[in-house]
């Protein structure tokens with residue numbers, strides 16, 4: 001066996017994983033374009049990647065309309081979306097797989113064309129995303145400069161917590177095995193965490209404790225729906241995606257990780273800073289810290305690491321105790337049978353970035369499984 005640690009069982013909450021090759025959450029923008037409900041094509045895609053006792057984390061799904069920022073992303077706030085997800089979940093379960101849903105609000109990473117009544121996107125504070133090459137996608141797929149978002153009123157922050165709670169309940173109704181809260185990549189919850197995007201003076205801004213409050217309230221709400229063992233959280237400390245970046249990352253994330261640790265979650269999921277922004281471009285940042293190495297000592301639960309892993313580096317991370325499982329993104333897109341290819345040492349099919357976001361079956365469900373013949 002080439003990767004004995006990667007292919008050893010792992011307990012995650014109440015679940016017994018048979019291996020530690022997880023599928024990272026991957027936005028693919030192929031839901032129904034008017035209802036934003038998943039459809040049979042999406043069920044086929046996830047089922048292709050399901051393995052007995054393998055964990056899939058389904059793509060980020062907006063919990064409410066203001067949380068949308070991309071065309072064709074599936075939601076989890078309507079009956080049609082719940083029904084659509086039920087089809088996906090059933091197809092994954094039929095193959096013995098486990099599937100969590102990533103709960104999402106994009107905050108300022110949106111455009112008024114997605115918002116009810118054409119209103120401005122919402123955020124902790126009225127701070128737009130700026131910088132070279134930073135462009136918003138409109139509902140009809142054009143790239144334009146970001147607008148200045150509108151700061152949420154204090155009572156509206158409570159509505160966001162309520163929407164995450166309802167979305168967690170909707171995910172349960174759809175039959176998921178758990179939920180992952182998207183606290184990474186510069187989206188709403190990370191905008192609240194970080195001082196460059198959170199200039200608030202109410203109980204959700206200012207001190208580290210206040211900036212972490214929204215994420216922790218949402219984690220608590222999800223736990224009330226699911227129990228702690230079926231709730232995960234994803235974070236990207238030292239990340240730079242979507243204009244994010246915290247000057248004082250260590251104190252902020254130490255506080256967040258310790259606070260989450262006390263909740264007894266299913267897992268904590270880190271994106272390694274070296275691959276921050278991998279959704280938009282091929283990046284491999286040099287001389288950046290490793291999130292799993294930095295924060296493992298203060299996290300007692302299951303730790304999932306993601307970002308630029310190969311079979312070899314995943315095996316090493318687990319064998320050295322830095323992580324318990326590894327989530328693979330881009331190479332899981334192009335290798336539906338990724339766990340088997342890693343286990344049996346089969347070569348990997350390269351991915352085609354041009355078909356990551358939007359489209360139909362091409363670049364989605366048409367990547368081949370390996371024929372099982374050993375190559376020289």
Ligand SMILES: Cc1cc2nc3c(=O)[nH]c(=O)nc-3n(C[C@H](O)[C@H](O)[C@H](O)COP(=O)(O)O)c2cc1C
Pocket residue numbers: 024025026027028059060102182184185234271275278279280306307308309327328329330331356357
């Ligand atoms: C096409 C694409 C879509 C992504 N969508 C999401 C997403 O919905 N939620 C999320 O947390 N990360 C998302 N990411 C980040 C991945 O989950 C992962 O962290 C990143 O690709 C690095 O892992 P990799 O090197 O194995 O690809 C996306 C990345 C890509 C390439």
